[in-house]
Amino acid sequence: MKKSKPSYKFLMALYNALLGHFGVRNWWPGDSPFEVCVGAVLTQNTAWTNVAKAVANLKARSALDPFVLYRMPHEELAEMIRPAGYYNVKAVRLRNLIDLIVENHEGDLKSLFSPPIHELRQQLLSVKGVGKETADSIILYAAGKPIFVVDAYTRRVLLRHGLVEDGTDYDAVQELFHSTIPRDTALYNDFHAQIVAVGHHFCRRKPVCGGCPLQVFLDGQSPGHVPGITGK
């Protein structure tokens, strides 16, 4: 069964339902654009609580800096980000991103972020270890440009509430937002943050959705609320 595409009105009402429940989220959890870039790589398939420990290690060593990380040996970097898991692959991926920043932009993120979104995205995607979600997270939350981030929470929440088909790919989910609601950085930033909030609190492990603001909103309005889908 093919689902009809949600309207502007519907998506905004959905957003407002989340906003009313959670309040403005003020995302991403990071003190600087560079920290957002590092966090975006470290959080790949990893709980944020573990990422926070790795970031704290880097901060404690004053290593949250492109030039410091550029000079750091692999073993040392891997050891510092160990709590985030996959530390060997992530140390390489982080280094690949740092290489782009330092070697092509003299360590200056403003330089990296200066091109139009499409060009910036291509640059980020050319880095081995930076996929669509990581690139888009950096573009939205570090560069402050309007692109919608599609992550596990986004898919899960949309799927669980019957708004997309199972297996809908990244580009299709992203296009759903881009073609429906305005290209606005602040809106995309908070919308995604709201989705993460509801995904984290209500659509993760719990077998039922009691108290979920989306359930309240969607009942009688959505293609069908689908309780009980946990995990991926």
Add this chain to the structure above:
DNA sequence: GACCAGGCACATC
């Protein structure tokens, strides 16, 4: 002790 978490690249068919 099993299961899961804000992916990604690579091998194989």
Add this chain to the structure above:
DNA sequence: GATGTGCATGGT
């Protein structure tokens, strides 16, 4: 081009 696999820690 679809599907499977390795990477790894820490919380529930």
